[in-house]
Amino acid sequence: MSAPEKNYKDTILLPETGFPMRGDLTKNEPVRLKKWEDTGLYERILSRRMAQGAPRFLLHDGPPFANGDVHMGTALNKILKDLVLKSKTMAGYAAPYIPGWDCHGLPIEFKVVQKARDLDAAEIRRRCAEFAKGFIDIQRTSFRRLGVFGDWENPYLTMKPAYEANILRVFAKLVEDGAVYQSRKPVQWSYGAYTALAEAEIDYKEKVSSSVFVRFPLLDNPLGLKASMVIWTTTPWTLPANVGLALHPRFTYVAGRFMKNGQTENLIIVKDLLDAFAQKTGWALAETIREFKGAELENCEARHPFLSRTSTIILADFVTTDTGTGIVHIAPGHGADDYNVGRQYGLPVLSPVDDDGKYTEEVGVPSLVGKHVFDANKDIISMLEQGNNLFGVEEYRHQYPHCWRSKTPIIFRAVEQFFISMDKLRPQALEEIDKVQWLPAWGRNRIYGTVEARPDWCISRQRTWGVPLPVFFDENGKAVLDAALVRKIADMVEKHGSNIWFELSDEDLCERLGLPKTWKKGKDTLDVWIDSGSSHMAVMDSRPGLDAPADLYLEATDQHRGWFQSSLMLSVAWRGKAPYKAVMTHGFVVDKDTGKKTSKSDAKSGKPIDAAYYYDKYGADIVRLWAASVDWQNEVPFGEDLFKQVTEPYRRLRNTLRILLGNISGFDFAAQAVAPEHMPILDRWILERLNAVIRETLKAYEAYDFRKAFSAINQFCTSDLSALYVDTTKDRLYCDASSSVRRRATQTAMTIIFKALCRLLAPILAFTADEAWEYAGYEGSVHEQDFPAPMPEYDTQEASSVISRLQEIRSVIQVAIEEQVKAKVFSKNNEASITLTVPVNESEDVVALLEDRAFATEFFIIADLDVKTGPELAASAAKTEHAMCPRCRRYEPAAEGGDVCERCAEVLS
Incomplete structure (x- = not known):
């Protein structure tokens, strides 16, 4: 009867760590956050850097x-x-x-x-x-x-009052430089929110508009033409404000006889759009009367289709042949381009629309007064039809600006506003x-x-919640814009807050500011983009330790x-x-x-x-x-399913930190570390790989390429650490003597790797990296540390080139092992006895390692390796004759007179 197997469990050096496999983040992160805030971590980090005289980097928050x-x-x-x-x-x-x-x-x-x-x-x-x-x-x-x-x-x-005051000081500088003026010009008006809008407060959504082709009869002209100009517009409601027709000076226009269903009309259309006009309206050119350039009709006039006034023919480069007729209806009160070109020709600015988007009496058609402009489109189309001035109507889908808050389509409307030039x-x-x-x-x-x-x-907004636009109006209603006065208002706001502008009466405000009591304060507020746009001065210039320009x-x-x-x-x-x-x-x-x-x-x-x-x-x-x-x-x-995909790499990274912590537990780096020159090749290799990852990650962080930083760390942990190094060195860590150079070399490498990974991951996994750092027993927070510096002693690729070749050999060996496992000759890698053929020109360094039994059996996780030379790399596998060592579970030659292998016997002795 054989003796009972001894229990060697207590002789094995298993990993030890309290760092849990499950992060339980939703429970643990708030606890760590409270600790950071209670101990003033952010302030500590900043104080330490300032004490070091560190260079400053300023990211200014939008x-x-x-x-x-x-x-x-x-x-x-x-x-x-x-x-x-x-x-x-x-x-x-x-x-x-x-x-x-x-x-x-x-x-x-x-x-x-x-x-x-x-x-x-x-x-x-x-x-x-x-x-x-x-x-x-x-x-x-x-x-x-x-x-x-x-x-x-x-x-x-x-x-905050101090910030509001600085907004006004920035505004005062604009006033001082003559950049602020008042004018009645078209703005993007939200009738849903009762205010002018900034460009950034606009959303574009699809809108279906009724677009129309409209007749404007041409009056006396130097070409002697008896014909009508035809315009195309997607905003029939702006026709009451029409005062001009724009042609492109260099385009060729055709005055001709057009026919539809036996009717004829003398019309003027740009030559490039004749076919499109016929297709959309049914009016086809039957005879050309004359071709001419747009410039030839400059300053001539045409009759308005339903109002008793004329429209001046002007020239503009913004006229295109993309769609329409090549003749653009101009209403300076309803569009920026129209306004600008209208100013060049001295055209009046008509804008018969109130704050609600409804027509005022200025519209000139009594039946339209009080109607919302978008509801009035059908009335205007009806008037055009009755006057025989309509040549076509089509539904036109296009992207149209909408108010981002009220969601209503905006209207371009001329109102008295203040502007920055x-x-x-x-x-x-x-x-x-x-x-x-x-x-x-x-x-x-x-x-x-x-x-x-x-x-x-x-910059003027018809709102209540904002910084007041600091303007007064004198007895004649003229705006008073004065930089010194604005600065005086800024000082008042800094002391009392901007509410004072709204709470004091005109008379009280004027008395406080030393102004004539007959003046009236403005009711508008400043565009909020001036609020945030002033932050470079209100924050960067105003807070100790900051200044402009910001780095980012x-x-x-x-x-x-x-x-x-x-x-x-x-x-x-x-x-x-x-x-x-x-x-x-x-x-x-x-x-x-x-x-x-x-x-x-x-x-x-x-x-x-x-x-x-x-x-x-x-x-x-x-x-x-x-x-x-x-x-x-x-x-x-x-999407949540996409988001959940990052939980898997998180688990892998956490597990990597846990494995490293377990294996370096109790290791005194200062006393027991192995010097680089004494490192075995596998440990030199992993530190060469780490060094490359440090360099790559630091470069990625510097370029704000966080994806690349994460990818480099993740790839290293998955491919180099988990798939090769940790698996390969497990035996020496568990079963070698605690004093063995091999074991200490691995613990040295793992300590260096752990400290590097914690610090490289800290910006991304802010809670987890700090948690692991704490479990390692290091002082303070990982966030108070510097990134790991590259290690010049591991800049060489000597170990990497050798290990790379050994990995190729490993793949060949693995194929041979899997064939035998499939054939049920044996069941595990470490039962394999390998016969390996290497080419005659194989590297001496590689051959030396293959012939080193301790290294080869550890690296390939096998029982035996017999190396021969031959024409090409090849391997065959058989079941080893060795018995399994009950302590290390490897198939190794047994020590003389014992049941464990030679290595384990030496450790136990």
């Missing part, structure tokens, strides 16, 4: 509106900013972060007024401020929960654009094009016509240069099924898009990992 929960698009933006700042901090910079909120404007006022109408200005403003404060707290809680570090107790708010700012702004680094590079062309084509900036602005693609541009314009006005050195633009988060930008409405369809849903269900680190893994340069498709 303020989100304080009017809703944080959705995944906003989460992506804030996490990208945090990835930049955490990576810059760990790269050795002092990187303060002052978060901000945009508090004024239409989105908030619209919601407040919808709930309670007929409130006075002071009450509207009080409720708007409360509304904004509520959402600032909600959003701030979400951003902190996502692990975003910053000065959350001292954010900048555009509604782009002529004063544009040349310098365009020069500055080319001094900025745009990421991606196409951002340069996008903003350059919008600035180049931008009309004068309409980072927002979504819509900000080329929004904050990037308003900041650029106002900074050029204030300091003569751009407020930023670099601008990074990320794509929108869009629904993967519809391609539409995520918004609150998606939640109604059962697709949650609030960030809180995801960090409460999966954890903030999963949200952060998602943000780091997407291609931020393009639109980011989103």
Whole structure:
């Protein structure tokens, strides 16, 4: 009867760590967050860098509106900013972060007024401020929960008196430079929200319009033509304001006899559109009377189709032959191009439309007074038909501007407004654009094009919740714009807040400011893009430790016509240069099924898009990992199924950290580390690989390529660590003597790898990396550390080239093993006895390792290796004759007189 098998379990050095396999992030992250905040981690990090005299890196926060929960698009933006700042901090910079909120404007006022109408200005403003404060707290809680570090107790708010005062000081500079003026010109008017709109407050949606072909009989002209001009327009409602017809000076026009159903008309159409005109209206050219260039009819006149006035024929390069007739109806009161060309020809500006979008008596047709302009289209078409001035009607689908809040289509309407002249700012702004680094590079062309084509900036808003437009009107109703007065108002606002403008009577305000008591204060507020666009001065210039220009602005693609541009314009006005050195633009988060930008409405369809849903269900680190893994340069498709895909790499990364922690437990690096020159080749190889990953990851972080940084780390953990190194060194870690050089070399390498991975992952997995760092027993937070530096001693590829060849050999051996396992000759790799044939010209270094039994059996995880030379690489496998060692479970020659293998016998002795 054989003796019972001894239990060697207590002699094996198994991994030990309390770091759990499951992160339980939703429970543990809030605890860690509280610890960070209670111990002032952000302040500690910044103080340490400042004490070191570290170079400064300033990312200036673009303020989100304080009017809703944080959705995944906003989460992506804030996490990208945090990835930049955490990576810059760990790269050795002092990187303060002052978060901000945009508090004024239409989105908030619209919601407040919808709930309670007929409130006075002071009450509207009080409720708007409360509304904004509520959402600032909600959003701030979400951003902190996502692990975003910053000065959350001292954010900048555009509604704070000191900030409002600085907005007014920026405005004073514009006034001083003569860039602000008042004019009656067309603006984008929202009759749903009763205000002029900025370009960035416009959404484009499909609209079906009734487009018409309309006769304007030509009066006396030098060509002696007896014919009618025909125009095409998609806005029949603007015809009452028509005062001109535009032709292109160089286009060829045809005056001819046109026929339809036996009727004839003498008409004038651009030559290039004759066929299209016939196809759409049925009126075909039967005979050409004369061809002429548009310039030949300049300053002639045509009769209005239903009003007793004439229209002047003018020339304009914006006339095209894309559609229509090549003759454009001009109403300077209803369009920017019309207004500008009308000014050149001295045309009157008619705009017979009120704030509600309804016709006033100025329309000239009594039956239209009080009608909404869009409802009046059918009446105007009917009038044209009755007067025999209609040549065709068609339904025209096109993208039309809508108010982003009321969702109503806008109207172009001339009203008295205040403007900033782009002529004063544009040349310098365009020069500055080319001094900025745009990421991606196409951002340069996008903003350059919008600035180049931008009309004068309409800055007055018919609203209550905002910074007052600091203008008074004298006894004659003339606007008084004075820089010294604006600065005086700014000082008053800084002391008392902007509510004082709305709460004091005209007389009291004038008395306080030393103005004639007969003057009246303006009722408009400033465009909110001036609020946020002034932040470079109101924040960067005004806070200790900051200054402009910032190193980086980072927002979504819509900000080329929004904050990037308003900041650029106002900074050029204030300091003569751009407020930023670099601008990074990320794509929108869009629904993967519809391609539409995520918004609150998606939640109604059962697709949650609030960030809180995801960090409460999966954890903030999963949200952060998602943000780091997407291609931020393009639109980011989103859906919960796509989002869940990042949980798998998270589990792998967490498990990698756990394995490393378990294996280095109890290892005293300072006393037991193996020097590079004494490292076995496999350990040298993994450190060469780590060194390459450090270099690649640092380079990726520097380029803000977080996806590449994550990919490099993930690939290293999956392919090099888990698939080869950890698996191969498991035996030596568990079964070698604790003092063996092989074991200590692996623990040395694993300690270096663990510390490097923790720090490289810290910007992305902010909670998990810090948790692992703490379990390792290191002092402080991982976020107070520097990134790992590249290791010059492992810059060589010597070990890597040898291991690469051994991996090729390993693949050949594995094929031979799998054939025998399939044939049921044996069941496991470590039962295999391998006969290996290597080419005669095989590297000496490789052959030496193959002939080193301890290395070869460990690396290939086999029992025996017999090496021969031959014409090509080949392997065959058989079952080993060795018995399994009961301690290490390997098939090895047994020690003399014992039941364990020679290595285990030596360890046990």
